[in-house]
Amino acid sequence: MSDILVYDGSFDGFLTVVFEVFESKLQQPKIEPAYRASATFFSETREIQTDFIKSKRVWDGIIKKGNSNIKRIIYKSFLSEKVGVENILLDYICKFFADNTAVFGNFTDPSVLKLSKIVKSVEREKHRMDAFIRFKLTKDNIYFATIEPDFNVLPLISKHFEDRYADQQWIIYDLKRNKGLYYNLNIVENITLELKPEALKTKGTDVLFTQEELAYEELWKNYFKSTNIESRKNMVLHVKHMPKRYWKYLSEKQL
Amino acid sequence: MNFERIKEKLNILADAAKYDVSCSSSGSKRANKDKGLGDSSGMGICHTYTEDGRCVSLLKILLTNHCIFDCAYCVTRKSNDIKRAAFKVQEVVDLTINFYRRNYIEGLFLSSGIFKNADYTMERLVAVAKKLRLEENFNGYIHLKSIPGASDELMREAGLYADRLSVNIEIPSVKGLKLLAPDKNRADFIKPMEKVKNEIIQYKAEKKIIKNTPIYAPAGQSTQMIIGATNETDAEIMYTSASFYKNFNLKRVYYSGYVPISYDSRLPSIGTEVPMMRENRLYQTDWLLRFYGFDIRELLNKDTPNLDMDIDPKLSWALRNLNLFPIDINKADKHMLARIPGLGMKSVNKIINARRFRKLNWEHLKAIGAAVNRAKYFMTCDSRVYETRDLTAAQIKGLILSNSSSKYRKTLNNQLNLFDTVKPLSV
Numbered sequence: 001m002s003d004i005l006v007y008d009g010s011f012d013g014f015l016t017v018v019f020e021v022f023e024s025k026l027q028q029p030k031i032e033p034a035y036r037a038s039a040t041f042f043s044e045t046r047e048i049q050t051d052f053i054k055s056k057r058v059w060d061g062i063i064k065k066g067n068s069n070i071k072r073i074i075y076k077s078f079l080s081e082k083v084g085v086e087n088i089l090l091d092y093i094c095k096f097f098a099d100n101t102a103v104f105g106n107f108t109d110p111s112v113l114k115l116s117k118i119v120k121s122v123e124r125e126k127h128r129m130d131a132f133i134r135f136k137l138t139k140d141n142i143y144f145a146t147i148e149p150d151f152n153v154l155p156l157i158s159k160h161f162e163d164r165y166a167d168q169q170w171i172i173y174d175l176k177r178n179k180g181l182y183y184n185l186n187i188v189e190n191i192t193l194e195l196k197p198e199a200l201k202t203k204g205t206d207v208l209f210t211q212e213e214l215a216y217e218e219l220w221k222n223y224f225k226s227t228n229i230e231s232r233k234n235m236v237l238h239v240k241h242m243p244k245r246y247w248k249y250l251s252e253k254q255l
Numbered sequence: 256m257n258f259e260r261i262k263e264k265l266n267i268l269a270d271a272a273k274y275d276v277s278c279s280s281s282g283s284k285r286a287n288k289d290k291g292l293g294d295s296s297g298m299g300i301c302h303t304y305t306e307d308g309r310c311v312s313l314l315k316i317l318l319t320n321h322c323i324f325d326c327a328y329c330v331t332r333k334s335n336d337i338k339r340a341a342f343k344v345q346e347v348v349d350l351t352i353n354f355y356r357r358n359y360i361e362g363l364f365l366s367s368g369i370f371k372n373a374d375y376t377m378e379r380l381v382a383v384a385k386k387l388r389l390e391e392n393f394n395g396y397i398h399l400k401s402i403p404g405a406s407d408e409l410m411r412e413a414g415l416y417a418d419r420l421s422v423n424i425e426i427p428s429v430k431g432l433k434l435l436a437p438d439k440n441r442a443d444f445i446k447p448m449e450k451v452k453n454e455i456i457q458y459k460a461e462k463k464i465i466k467n468t469p470i471y472a473p474a475g476q477s478t479q480m481i482i483g484a485t486n487e488t489d490a491e492i493m494y495t496s497a498s499f500y501k502n503f504n505l506k507r508v509y510y511s512g513y514v515p516i517s518y519d520s521r522l523p524s525i526g527t528e529v530p531m532m533r534e535n536r537l538y539q540t541d542w543l544l545r546f547y548g549f550d551i552r553e554l555l556n557k558d559t560p561n562l563d564m565d566i567d568p569k570l571s572w573a574l575r576n577l578n579l580f581p582i583d584i585n586k587a588d589k590h591m592l593a594r595i596p597g598l599g600m601k602s603v604n605k606i607i608n609a610r611r612f613r614k615l616n617w618e619h620l621k622a623i624g625a626a627v628n629r630a631k632y633f634m635t636c637d638s639r640v641y642e643t644r645d646l647t648a649a650q651i652k653g654l655i656l657s658n659s660s661s662k663y664r665k666t667l668n669n670q671l672n673l674f675d676t677v678k679p680l681s682v
């Protein structure tokens with residue numbers, strides 16, 4: 001009979017679990033976030049309360065022993081929300097604490113290799129958001145965008161947009177996870193919107209956006225068409241760079 | 256803003272600018288200043304891709320497509336019967352800012368036909384950049400075209416506001432240029448390039464002494480050559496390219512397969528295929544020179560004046576130098592690893608990292624993402640199973656190409672599918 005440890009889905013929650021595993025010397029427990037926890041008949045479920053002191057101790061330990069790359073791997077692969085990623089991470093962290101030189105760049109270790117792939121896809125998704133987010137100016141002068149990323153990349157894109165759009169208010173809203181970032185000209189805040197996000201998707205007859213907004217969108221679509229060279233058309237390449245599931249963000253791909 | 260009128264101009268002037276393939280927005284170090292708009296300190300971002308699969312990073316337009324010149328290879332040439340338009344300086348500024356704020360673009364790439372004379376044109380381009388920087392506190396990316404023949408003073412000013420400057424030499428050889436653009440000469444292209452190069456050198460020297468020296472063209476210079484409009488060999492093209500890299504410290508040379516746009520008998524006729532595979536091979540060669548430590552003379556020379564179209568230049572080189580292989584990937588230095596067909600720089604670095612822990616075998620290589628199917632003819636690793644047959648270059652090439660999952664054949668097929676006439680390919 002093996003244990004299932006359930007945590008609240010947050011990064012601190014996960015680190016608390018790691019702390020508990022070390023503290024109570026648990027053998028191979030299964031770790032699951034509460035939003036996915038599955039009770040099974042043969043295993044015992046234990047809920048782990050997030051404890052910021054414990055999580056900080058683990059994180060500080062990692063920072064002390066590792067380098068920025070280890071931090072990057074652990075945090076970003078966690079954000080992938082992939083099923084089972086917690087257990088790969090646990091294995092990785094155990095090996096790392098046992099011998100911190102044993103993991104870095106050691107692609108012959110399955111956990112190291114798996115995480116490096118996961119990190120790569122999380123980073124790719126982050127870059128796609130940097131690229132494919134399209135702001136629309138609302139009547140109250142906020143540049144507004146919605147996203148539905150495969151992974152929880154909101155925390156990763158915040159700084160990029162803050163650095164870039166320092167003189168305009170903006171909101172980036174993750175419809176899938178129902179949370180967003182709001183930059184109020186000073187700082188970026190985490191927000192949850194009351195109104196149905198679906199309402200924001202409608203276009204054309206919008207009450208939210210200015211008339212000018214639609215005109216700029218139109219100009220952009222025109223530009224997109226004019227800059228294409230018909231005799232070089234290559235839809236295979238086009239779709240490879242911009243997989244269809246991202247088209248919903250892109251005004252230039254709407255008819 | 257009169258959107259209808261702007262739309263019309265945008266269509267004409269974006270259409271005329273699209274043959275310039277550069278759309279890079281990387282390599283600058285301009286960070287956001289005083290809570291202004293924009294930041295170009297990161298890597299460049301492609302915000303969208305055209306249906307021809309090219310990255311769209313910048314708003315790429317001409318200020319005007321009026322031109323006093325008549326270069327045969329250019330849609331904007333004086334004698335061409337097309338609609339003409341011109342943006343006002345403020346219109347370009349407004350478009351750039353509004354596109355940027357919506358996260359459509361990384362910045363502006365502004366080029367122009369030459370109206371009146373070189374300086375008059377260059378002055379207007381500089382005016383746009385200056386306005387963006389000083390009035391709008393815009394820190395996005397700006398790429399300005401250096402107009403051939405523009406004065407040193409203007410080029411100096413241009414670099415103070417632009418991240419990148421470029422002048423397209425377009426035709427790889429002097430004789431080709433004479434044929435297609437008789438009223439232009441190489442010296443006019445060289446002049447602004449030389450000036451910008453010297454300013455960059457001077458900036459770097461001064462910067463060491465005086466911290467707040469105003470930055471000058473932080474993303475450097477680039478140029479473009481049209482491929483297939485004139486009949487240069489690949490060797491001629493790449494030697495020109497290598498000399499430009501060397502003499503002007505260029506960041507990039509772009510190769511643009513000629514898109515037929517004219518019935519002029521000096522040029523390939525309309526309907527001729529765009530030489531995209533050749534363009535691709537030239538880029539690969541360029542890459543090998545800049546990142547893989549190859550010397551141009553190894554890849555192209557008297558005996559090999561043209562690149563193979565059916566295999567990439569690294570594989571061609573390896574097949575001509577089989578005596579250097581196989582290479583033991585657990586021992587070879589980075590320089591040699593980079594020369595194994597099937598290993599990209601990423602795989603090379605991973606191999607170097609991973610082999611510190613243990614000797615690597617085929618499984619490890621596959622896990623790392625190396626193209627073992629190709630690499631196996633050129634390497635050994637910690638395994639007893641390896642290619643023991645004494646194969647000739649032609650045999651290896653045949654085996655690699657006949658491998659149905661081969662990337663080569665796939666790209667080549669895609670390549671040909673681009674054109675309406677699908678040709679069967681026998682390799």
Ligand code: SF4
Pocket residue numbers: 322323324325326329330331332333367368369
């Ligand atoms: S000067 Fe430039 S824009 Fe004018 S015709 Fe020649 S290449 Fe075209």
